[in-house]
Amino acid sequence: xxxxxxxxxxxxxxxxxxxxxxxxxxxxxxxxxxxxxxxxxxxxxxxxxxxxxxxxxxxxxxxxxxxxxxxxxxxxxxxxxxxxxxxxxxxxxxxxxxxxxxxxxxxxxxxxxxxxxxxxxxxxxxxxxxxxxxxxxxxxxxxxxxxxxxxxxxxxxxxxxxxxxxxxxxxxxxxxxxxxxxxxxxxxxxxxxxxxxxxxxxxxxxxxxxxxxxxxxxxxxxxxxxxxxxxxxxxxxxxxxxxxxxxxxxxxxxxxxxxxxxxxxxxxxxxxxxxxxxxxxxxxxxxxxxxxxxxxxxxxxxxxxxxxxxxxxxxxxxxxxxxxxxxxxxxxxxxxxxxxxxxxxxxxxxxxxxxxxxxxxxxxxxxxxxxxxxxxxxxxxxxxxxxxxx
Numbered sequence: 001x002x003x004x005x006x007x008x009x010x011x012x013x014x015x016x017x018x019x020x021x022x023x024x025x026x027x028x029x030x031x032x033x034x035x036x037x038x039x040x041x042x043x044x045x046x047x048x049x050x051x052x053x054x055x056x057x058x059x060x061x062x063x064x065x066x067x068x069x070x071x072x073x074x075x076x077x078x079x080x081x082x083x084x085x086x087x088x089x090x091x092x093x094x095x096x097x098x099x100x101x102x103x104x105x106x107x108x109x110x111x112x113x114x115x116x117x118x119x120x121x122x123x124x125x126x127x128x129x130x131x132x133x134x135x136x137x138x139x140x141x142x143x144x145x146x147x148x149x150x151x152x153x154x155x156x157x158x159x160x161x162x163x164x165x166x167x168x169x170x171x172x173x174x175x176x177x178x179x180x181x182x183x184x185x186x187x188x189x190x191x192x193x194x195x196x197x198x199x200x201x202x203x204x205x206x207x208x209x210x211x212x213x214x215x216x217x218x219x220x221x222x223x224x225x226x227x228x229x230x231x232x233x234x235x236x237x238x239x240x241x242x243x244x245x246x247x248x249x250x251x252x253x254x255x256x257x258x259x260x261x262x263x264x265x266x267x268x269x270x271x272x273x274x275x276x277x278x279x280x281x282x283x284x285x286x287x288x289x290x291x292x293x294x295x296x297x298x299x300x301x302x303x304x305x306x307x308x309x310x311x312x313x314x315x316x317x318x319x320x321x322x323x324x325x326x327x328x329x330x331x332x333x334x335x336x337x338x339x340x341x342x343x344x345x346x347x348x349x350x351x352x353x354x355x356x357x358x359x360x361x362x363x364x365x366x367x368x369x370x371x372x373x374x375x376x377x378x379x380x381x382x383x384x385x386x387x388x389x390x
């Protein structure tokens with residue numbers, strides 16, 4: 001198990017900045033930066049195609065590394081430019097018909113909800129949301145009731161919402177979806193890298209994630225998991241290209257047999273290799289260590305924030321993770337961010353457009369989002385709270 005000192009030594013910016021915006025974009029460790037820089041240098045010396053050919057073994061290693069991360073197989077992994085890119089590709093693979101139902105929750109990512117509403121607008125798809133429990137988090141019994149009543153084509157759950165520390169019960173929902181044969185899509189954008197994701201236990205057909213958040217990888221990179229059930233059913237991109245498929249005759253194409261049917265030809269190889277380095281680094285650190293450390297720091301932040309006069313911690317749910325949200329009526333968002341930036345502290349404001357249902361229920365227009373990673377310290381949390389106290 002690495003020491004906090006070692007982790008911070010791998011993250012040089014820790015010496016100048018208190019970075020508590022890991023739910024936005026984490027600080028990349030040295031091996032990730034080295035992998036990206038090395039390939040860009042190689043491209044400058046050899047040419048892009050030639051550099052990709054020279055690194056073919058390492059490129060193939062990306063799929064193996066992500067597969068190990070997810071307790072899956074390489075054939076089930078596709079590279080994506082972002083979690084939203086991966087999510088949209090999964091949605092595009094489903095042969096929607098007018099009247100088809102999507103069953104989701106009240107704590108979903110805003111981009112996902114917009115995509116659902118677009119399907120509703122253009123294709124006549126129906127959108128149904130299971131209610132939340134009074135203490136936060138989706139009511140699994142209500143989810144199952146709606147699933148049995150409406151027979152949705154797709155069940156979609158965001159594992160960790162961007163606007164809250166809530167952790168949704170994706171494994172319990174996965175069991176229900178498997179029993180009913182419903183396509184199941186999980187957004188792991190905020191959970192990948194801060195907790196173990198086991199595809200066998202979750203039981204999803206698709207899982208999308210980004211590299212820039214708790215995975216500590218580069219921006220412009222992510223991945224999509226597609227189950228064997230997806231591959232065997234022949235689900236594919238609505239508009240594949242010569243990476244997703246082979247043009248085998250004048251009027252015929254053959255879809256790629258693996259999850260790489262969800263990729264396009266043009267890929268940023270430097271970012272892919274940086275992503276591989278990030279996945280390998282996460283596994284060397286250990287997902288159990290990461291989850292426990294992040295939960296500890298987030299819990300410490302909730303405790304100190306709740307002790308500040310007039311401050312309300314907004315996170316609800318049986319299980320909470322590394323995202324901490326708080327609001328105070330005497331705070332003004334722009335001034336608050338300016339004060340934190342002056343103190344060399346990175347946090348983020350989550351606005352109502354990211355959480356229309358959740359923030360309406362909590363009676364706020366915005367919240368301060370604090371998201372520590374394992375390389376942060378208790379002293380950094382205390383410094384944040386000192387600045388907020390003033």
